[in-house]
Amino acid sequence: MRVLLLGSGGREHALAVALAADPAVTGLVAAPGNPGIGELATLWTDVTITDPGAVAALAVELAADLVVVGPEAPLVAGVADAVRAKGIACFGPGAAAARLEGSKAFAKEVMAAAGVPTARSRTCTDRAGVVAALAKFGAPYVVKDDGLAAGKGVVVTPDRAAALAHAARCRTVVVEEFLAGPEVSLFAMCDGHTAVPLLPAQDFKRVGDGDTGPNTGGMGAYAPLPWAPPELVDRVMAGVVRPTLDELARRGTPYAGVLYVGLALTADGPKVVEFNCRFGDPEAQVELALLATPLAGLLYAAATGDLAGQPPLTWRDGAAVTVVLAAAGYPGAPRSGDVITGADRPGMLHAGTARRSDGALVSAGGRVLSCTATGADLAGARQAAYGLVGQVGLAGSQHRTDIAAAAVRGEVRVPVRR
Numbered sequence: 001m002r003v004l005l006l007g008s009g010g011r012e013h014a015l016a017v018a019l020a021a022d023p024a025v026t027g028l029v030a031a032p033g034n035p036g037i038g039e040l041a042t043l044w045t046d047v048t049i050t051d052p053g054a055v056a057a058l059a060v061e062l063a064a065d066l067v068v069v070g071p072e073a074p075l076v077a078g079v080a081d082a083v084r085a086k087g088i089a090c091f092g093p094g095a096a097a098a099r100l101e102g103s104k105a106f107a108k109e110v111m112a113a114a115g116v117p118t119a120r121s122r123t124c125t126d127r128a129g130v131v132a133a134l135a136k137f138g139a140p141y142v143v144k145d146d147g148l149a150a151g152k153g154v155v156v157t158p159d160r161a162a163a164l165a166h167a168a169r170c171r172t173v174v175v176e177e178f179l180a181g182p183e184v185s186l187f188a189m190c191d192g193h194t195a196v197p198l199l200p201a202q203d204f205k206r207v208g209d210g211d212t213g214p215n216t217g218g219m220g221a222y223a224p225l226p227w228a229p230p231e232l233v234d235r236v237m238a239g240v241v242r243p244t245l246d247e248l249a250r251r252g253t254p255y256a257g258v259l260y261v262g263l264a265l266t267a268d269g270p271k272v273v274e275f276n277c278r279f280g281d282p283e284a285q286v287e288l289a290l291l292a293t294p295l296a297g298l299l300y301a302a303a304t305g306d307l308a309g310q311p312p313l314t315w316r317d318g319a320a321v322t323v324v325l326a327a328a329g330y331p332g333a334p335r336s337g338d339v340i341t342g343a344d345r346p347g348m349l350h351a352g353t354a355r356r357s358d359g360a361l362v363s364a365g366g367r368v369l370s371c372t373a374t375g376a377d378l379a380g381a382r383q384a385a386y387g388l389v390g391q392v393g394l395a396g397s398q399h400r401t402d403i404a405a406a407a408v409r410g411e412v413r414v415p416v417r418r
């Protein structure tokens with residue numbers, strides 16, 4: 001199978017590792033990729049991956065059997081539709097279904113139609129609407145930019161002035177009730193009608209230890225979740241994933257790809273915080289480190305409506321942890337061009353890296369590396385991941401020191417109503 005992989009982050013490096021390890025893969029091209037991915041795939045840098053026509057033409061030129069779309073922007077732009085129109089299988093939803101991530105207002109509308117539990121919300125287009133919605137739901141205030149914002153469009157704050165200021169910077173916003181409880185990311189492989197869950201994972205969105213500072217794309221992750229209620233996956237598949245797939249199929253826009261369900265486990269049960277139309281980054285890094293099922297065949301089955309014909313997924317024993325090493329300044333304007341040393345060991349997944357003309361590896365983005373390791377248990381995986389972090393040299397770099405720490409200590413609790 002010849003595979004074209006789109007994207008350039010740590011998630012795509014993890015996908016490239018798993019695809020390259022699948023004996024069914026006879027050719028792997030990544031566009032645009034990064035230096036880490038370049039160790040595993042041929043890099044194709046002169047295509048704009050959000051240009052549907054250009055990607056479809058490249059897939060034809062490469063005689064690709066499967067296109068795997070890593071990030072959301074190409075999906076929202078309609079790349080999967082254009083590839084499928086050429087008769088080539090594509091892992092990722094078409095533009096109409098990718099609106100689940102592309103528009104938070106659309107996601108809320110689908111959830112309401114499908115009866116999916118989520119935070120109560122109002123979609124607002126003017127200040128008066130925002131003022132009324134903030135008053136209705138109260139503090140802490142949750143204000144979300146309607147459109148794509150690379151994980152940075154959401155402000156959760158006790159400060160009403162800050163909530164209003166964020167809303168003023170956006171055109172359409174969704175204001176919603178605050179959901180209290182630990183967050184879980186659950187990914188479901190979908191082929192339009194059938195859905196298969198991966199392992200629940202947890203992501204760390206805030207930049208600082210103890211969940212302080214601004215939201216980021218994600219600073220680390222681990223899986224599985226030793227504290228998760230045993231019925232969680234079945235409950236989310238039955239109450240969230242299946243009704244959402246059915247609703248999209250009913251609308252004539254079936255969802256094929258991975259559905260990312262971001263949940264808060266509240267005292268009233270799991271509620272959806274967000275949908276994304278692709279794998280989480282950095283959650284994909286830990287999921288793929290544990291997945292034993294060959295990846296290319298699984299993605300191809302999802303892309304071609306054949307998940308029901310696949311054997312059950314198999315997983316390695318133990319746990320996986322990833323810790324993101326970010327550049328100075330992230331999530332604001334990250335500093336780039338700093339030399340990176342020690343980043344060539346297995347599990348050091350590249351994101352914002354580049355090769356300088358003299359061959360040196362330098363930083364070239366906010367999240368630079370995801371240091372990913374497995375272990376016999378969560379404590380072992382955590383120790384191994386931080387061991388990798390300690391081997392990297394990058395001036396001014398930042399990382400959280402508490403990824404998976406509360407879970408290792410047995411301190412994560414799902415609230416109960418009393």
Ligand code: AMP
Pocket residue numbers: 119142144151154156176177178179180183205215262273274
């Ligand atoms: P989103 O992009 O919608 O996932 O939001 C980013 C982050 O903001 C989430 O991962 C949560 O940590 C937080 N968040 C979003 N919506 C809510 C909510 N209704 N209640 C509490 N926290 C939220």
Ligand code: GLY
Pocket residue numbers: 151203217218276279280281282283
């Ligand atoms: N880690 C969160 C995301 O990928 O959206």
